[in-house]
Amino acid sequence: MNKWFYFNFILLFLAIxxxxxxxxxxxxxxxxxxxxxxxxxxxxxxxAVFSTIRTAANRQTKIKLANISKKILPFHRWIGTTALIIIFIHAFYAIRLFGFNLTYPKLTSGLIVGLALLAMVITGWWRLYWPGGKVRQAHIYIGISIFFLALLHILL
Ligand code: HEM
Known part of the structure; x- marks a missing residue:
């Protein structure tokens, strides 16, 4: 299994x-x-799935993973948009509770990761209408940043 499967699992476990x-x-x-x-x-x-497809030695595994990935694709943008809406509600309640207190690291880190998620969703929809290598790269780099920023936000 690709290292990202383990990283994702660790982040989820930490949050729970x-x-x-x-x-x-x-x-x-x-x-x-x-x-x-x-x-x-x-x-x-x-x-993680794409990284596994690239590195998997077995052709059957590559085909199986590519098919799963294709089935989920129509929902990918909507799942990301739902994540943004849920995080917006999370931020609303957090700000209502603590106030817009930028000296509180939990809130500041949350705001940064929230903005990164907004950029992730924008680049995700952008690619539907204006596909291109640069936007694809940006989408992936923003994803990696969200992963580590969310880790920081949860650990702080
Ligand atoms: C991708 C974006 C985000 C994710 C995945 C996320 C996830 C989480 C999780 C799992 C917790 C509970 C863990 C803990 O308390 O240590 C948490 C707490 C918190 N988050 Fe976020 N968050 C995000 C964005 C935001 C934003 C945008 C804000 C504020 C503007 C925010 C503010 C807070 C605050 C203040 C807490 C502490 C709440 C408490 O202790 O009662 N988060 N976040």
Whole structure:
């Protein structure tokens, strides 16, 4: 399996570990954040699948993974857009709770990763109408940045 499968799993595990035990009645915002992360990670797993296709030695494995990837493709943009909407709701509740306090690292890191997610969704839709290598590259680099920024946001 490609290293990104493990990285994704570790990030998900860390987030569940941080959120577990929080009271859903009073700390709904953290569960909404976790839901947003799940949507992002579902889409980001595409990167792990593509990396595996490139490196897999077995032709049958390559074909199987490419077929799965093709089936999910029509939903990819909508899953990413849903992640953005969920994170927007997460941010709304977090700001309502803590105020727009930029000295709070959790909130500042959240804002940065939220902006990166917005750029991810914009480049994702952009590619539908104006496909091109540069936008594709940008989309992937923004994805990698979101992964590490989200990790920081969750660990802080
Ligand atoms: C891709 C974007 C984002 C993801 C995946 C995400 C995910 C999460 C997760 C899983 C948590 C709970 C873990 C923990 O408390 O350590 C959390 C907490 C938090 N997030 Fe985000 N978040 C994102 C964006 C944002 C944005 C845009 C903001 C604010 C503008 C924000 C503000 C916060 C705050 C303040 C907390 C702490 C809440 C508390 O302790 O009650 N996050 N986030």
């Amino acid at each position: 570990w941080k959120v577990a035990g929080r009271n859903p009645a009073t700390d709904m915002q953290v569960y909404i954040g976790l839901a947003g992360l799940c949507f992002f990670l579902f889409n980001w797993t595409r990167h």
